[in-house]
Amino acid sequence: MNYSFAQRVSSLKPSAIREILKFTSAPGYIPFAAGNPSPEAFPTTIISEISNNILTNRPIDALQYSITEGYAPLRDHLTNYMKTKHDIGRDFDQILICSGAQQVMNLATMALCDPGDVIICENPSFIGSLNAFRCMEQKLVGVDMEEDGMNLEMLEKCIKENPSCKFIYTIPNFQNPSGITMSLEKRKKLYRLAKENNILILEDNPYGDIRIGGENLPSIKSFDQDGIVIYAGTFSKVLAPGIRVGYAIAPRQIISKMVVCKQTSDVHTNIWGQLLCHEFMTKYDYEAHLENNRNIYREKANHMLDLLDKYIGGRISFTRPEGGLFIWCTLPDSVDMLDFCKALLDKKVAVVPGNAFTMKDTDKTQSFRINFSTPTNEQLELGCKILGETADIFIK
Amino acid sequence: MNYSFAQRVSSLKPSAIREILKFTSAPGYIPFAAGNPSPEAFPTTIISEISNNILTNRPIDALQYSITEGYAPLRDHLTNYMKTKHDIGRDFDQILICSGAQQVMNLATMALCDPGDVIICENPSFIGSLNAFRCMEQKLVGVDMEEDGMNLEMLEKCIKENPSCKFIYTIPNFQNPSGITMSLEKRKKLYRLAKENNILILEDNPYGDIRIGGENLPSIKSFDQDGIVIYAGTFSKVLAPGIRVGYAIAPRQIISKMVVCKQTSDVHTNIWGQLLCHEFMTKYDYEAHLENNRNIYREKANHMLDLLDKYIGGRISFTRPEGGLFIWCTLPDSVDMLDFCKALLDKKVAVVPGNAFTMKDTDKTQSFRINFSTPTNEQLELGCKILGETADIFIK
Numbered sequence: 197m198n199y200s201f202a203q204r205v206s207s208l209k210p211s212a213i214r215e216i217l218k219f220t221s222a223p224g225y226i227p228f229a230a231g232n233p234s235p236e237a238f239p240t241t242i243i244s245e246i247s248n249n250i251l252t253n254r255p256i257d258a259l260q261y262s263i264t265e266g267y268a269p270l271r272d273h274l275t276n277y278m279k280t281k282h283d284i285g286r287d288f289d290q291i292l293i294c295s296g297a298q299q300v301m302n303l304a305t306m307a308l309c310d311p312g313d314v315i316i317c318e319n320p321s322f323i324g325s326l327n328a329f330r331c332m333e334q335k336l337v338g339v340d341m342e343e344d345g346m347n348l349e350m351l352e353k354c355i356k357e358n359p360s361c362k363f364i365y366t367i368p369n370f371q372n373p374s375g376i377t378m379s380l381e382k383r384k385k386l387y388r389l390a391k392e393n394n395i396l397i398l399e400d401n402p403y404g405d406i407r408i409g410g411e412n413l414p415s416i417k418s419f420d421q422d423g424i425v426i427y428a429g430t431f432s433k434v435l436a437p438g439i440r441v442g443y444a445i446a447p448r449q450i451i452s453k454m455v456v457c458k459q460t461s462d463v464h465t466n467i468w469g470q471l472l473c474h475e476f477m478t479k480y481d482y483e484a485h486l487e488n489n490r491n492i493y494r495e496k497a498n499h500m501l502d503l504l505d506k507y508i509g510g511r512i513s514f515t516r517p518e519g520g521l522f523i524w525c526t527l528p529d530s531v532d533m534l535d536f537c538k539a540l541l542d543k544k545v546a547v548v549p550g551n552a553f554t555m556k557d558t559d560k561t562q563s564f565r566i567n568f569s570t571p572t573n574e575q576l577e578l579g580c581k582i583l584g585e586t587a588d589i590f591i592k
Numbered sequence: 593m594n595y596s597f598a599q600r601v602s603s604l605k606p607s608a609i610r611e612i613l614k615f616t617s618a619p620g621y622i623p624f625a626a627g628n629p630s631p632e633a634f635p636t637t638i639i640s641e642i643s644n645n646i647l648t649n650r651p652i653d654a655l656q657y658s659i660t661e662g663y664a665p666l667r668d669h670l671t672n673y674m675k676t677k678h679d680i681g682r683d684f685d686q687i688l689i690c691s692g693a694q695q696v697m698n699l700a701t702m703a704l705c706d707p708g709d710v711i712i713c714e715n716p717s718f719i720g721s722l723n724a725f726r727c728m729e730q731k732l733v734g735v736d737m738e739e740d741g742m743n744l745e746m747l748e749k750c751i752k753e754n755p756s757c758k759f760i761y762t763i764p765n766f767q768n769p770s771g772i773t774m775s776l777e778k779r780k781k782l783y784r785l786a787k788e789n790n791i792l793i794l795e796d797n798p799y800g801d802i803r804i805g806g807e808n809l810p811s812i813k814s815f816d817q818d819g820i821v822i823y824a825g826t827f828s829k830v831l832a833p834g835i836r837v838g839y840a841i842a843p844r845q846i847i848s849k850m851v852v853c854k855q856t857s858d859v860h861t862n863i864w865g866q867l868l869c870h871e872f873m874t875k876y877d878y879e880a881h882l883e884n885n886r887n888i889y890r891e892k893a894n895h896m897l898d899l900l901d902k903y904i905g906g907r908i909s910f911t912r913p914e915g916g917l918f919i920w921c922t923l924p925d926s927v928d929m930l931d932f933c934k935a936l937l938d939k940k941v942a943v944v945p946g947n948a949f950t951m952k953d954t955d956k957t958q959s960f961r962i963n964f965s966t967p968t969n970e971q972l973e974l975g976c977k978i979l980g981e982t983a984d985i986f987i988k
Contacts, residue, residue, distance in 0.1 A: 244647035251640035259832035295858040328856040436655035438863040460724040462691040467834040
């Protein structure tokens with residue numbers, strides 16, 4: 197049979213990047229292309245203890261159907277926690293537990309956007325979110341990144357040129373892939389611009405809790421007196437990603453539409469994972485766990501940065517992120533970035549070519565993304581050495 | 593701010609049924625409206641044992657990111673199991689692990705259907721699937737049910753009248769809500785009709801493993817030599833629904849598009865649940881567990897049917913399903929069905945009005961759905977008694 201697919205998926209074509217990405221998790225490769233949290237950061241003993249406890253004492257709670265909005269005690273606790281700790285959430289807001297933060301992007305787009313609508317994104321930005329928008333047939337308009345976040349003049353121009361823009365998508369903390377943190381001033385200006393132009397903001401903050409340097413900055417959602425920000429959080433980077441538990445905090449009118457969409461998508465998020473998050477936050481020292489994770493990531497990041505200084509310093513520029521999992525490397529203009537990535541791949545080092553993160557994968561970029569949380573220390577050492585050897589060949 | 597929502601959700605309006613459905617899981621109500629598997633059927637001890645084992649011996653496997661297609665050993669085992677036991681799956685097919693069977697409906701629609709396309713459904717049919725189709729802006733065309741399944745003359749007419757039909761959605765075994773099982777003859781004819789007209793079939797089989805009477809019948813997918821059937825299965829009714837693990841078996845071209853959509857929806861299904869299913873199927877006596885579950889459901893169903901005979905027999909007709917979780921009751925034409933359901937609600941018995949399952953909720957129906965798996969035996973007794981007392985008032 198000749199299958200006829202929906203417009204939304206038939207436009208997705210194989211690309212040069214995808215051919216490279218195939219190898220990013222292949223065995224035998226040094227996983228600089230990965231985006232996995234460090235397994236050392238998973239509180240495995242506590243998770244095991246909580247889970248045994250739940251499955252012994254109240255197994256049905258973890259196994260029966262639950263409600264779409266999420267496990268009520270987790271929703272209540274998170275609401276209070278985010279309000280108290282981060283000043284996130286007003287009376288007009290509600291919380292929705294999602295199957296990872298990825299589902300927040302998916303549901304927000306489902307609820308708000310018709311095909312052909314525009315979403316303004318940081319350029320480059322997280323490929324998973326961009327694909328969620330593309331899969332709902334959104335037109336992506338990119339705003340260049342500067343050292344302190346989006347170029348706001350360019351953002352203003354994009355807003356004027358795209359009146360059908362539904363929301364601005366941003367990762368203010370240690371952005372994936374660029375590692376850039378948006379300044380407080382730009383956060384405030386971005387909020388003001390969105391408000392003046394009647395556009396929503398989708399603020400994605402997967403890494404906020406693993407800041408390894410610099411000063412904490414308030415989230416854009418914490419300014420939200422007007423009900424224009426959808427905030428996406430997740431337990432993937434602070435507890436474990438395999439449990440697939442994230443959440444959205446947004447005005448209740450928006451959440452109620454997202455609930456309708458979630459009901460038709462997966463009924464509810466797996467309840468075992470939700471119980472786990474709730475018990476972990478309420479019965480254990482959650483703040484101590486976060487601090488411990490920050491120490492793990494700080495050490496890994498610094499280790500890789502030292503190695504990069506040693507092997508590619510002065511030849512390939514790279515960010516020194518204040519958190520997150522990634523370092524963004526930029527080659528001199530004389531080097532063909534895709535050729536460079538392919539040469540690394542030949543030496544069994546997988547990195548992500550920068551155009552995986554641009555609005556169109558044909559966009560020109562000299563950058564590539566590397567990750568410090570997944571590789572072992574030995575892999576970090578060997579991979580950075582190979583980076584240096586490859587630079588020897590490409591950069592005269 | 594005045595929010596502007598996507599067309600797909602802004603058309604969803606509050607309805608009379610929804611007002612009743614609000615009460616279906618309210619505390620203090622007898623839950624005849626529920627659709628939960630019986631907690632007695634959950635193998636809690638084994639699940640606890642498996643989970644403890646995994647979290648003690650290989651916690652990272654259960655906690656780290658995994659691949660979108662699903663846990664490879666589960667995919668392999670299920671592929672062999674479904675082929676060997678049910679003759680489901682050919683060389684051109686692939687399996688995709690989903691976050692419950694609900695996600696199969698969501699992803700199949702995302703992959704195959706543009707807004708305005710037609711999906712032909714049994715009328716009545718499962719509200720969760722209908723809403724998944726509606727949320728992707730599909731036009732639903734209903735085919736009336738007869739005692740042995742869809743009216744195939746009407747189906748043929750619907751196919752002719754709707755050339756933009758992408759697939760026919762069917763639940764052949766103990767259909768939700770009607771309890772009807774499609775005859776072997778109709779299964780074969782339905783397959784032939786779909787093939788002749790170049791239309792796919794989405795076969796949803798959540799209850800196949802809990803047959804409590806009659807003869808096993810081959811699935812429509814087992815006839816599929818042509819790559820035209822998408823089969824949806826789930827562990828929700830045989831293991832536990834809270835874990836959110838289901839699966840699709842379909843031609844690889846279709847699965848590959850569904851994978852793209854799933855990647856943007858929730859990255860992957862929670863991996864703990866997938867490991868659980870795999871260990872349960874491979875290290876324990878899965879067939880004995882299914883047999884035990886069938887005994888539990890047979891007993892519950894027979895108990896409710898006896899009570900219905902006693903309290904409403906001869907006045908309200910009802911199905912005697914060969915499996916599943918539901919009994920479909922039909923009132924005489926003289927009775928206003930919604931008034932009857934409201935009267936039951938006043939007496940704290942929640943049932944689902946039949947028009948929750950019709951193509952439009954304004955469609956006329958005399959039926960309502962009741963469930964025998966969720967209520968306790970005491971609730972079954974009391975609820976059926978109240979059904980009888982209400983019939984005394986409405987049916988002279």
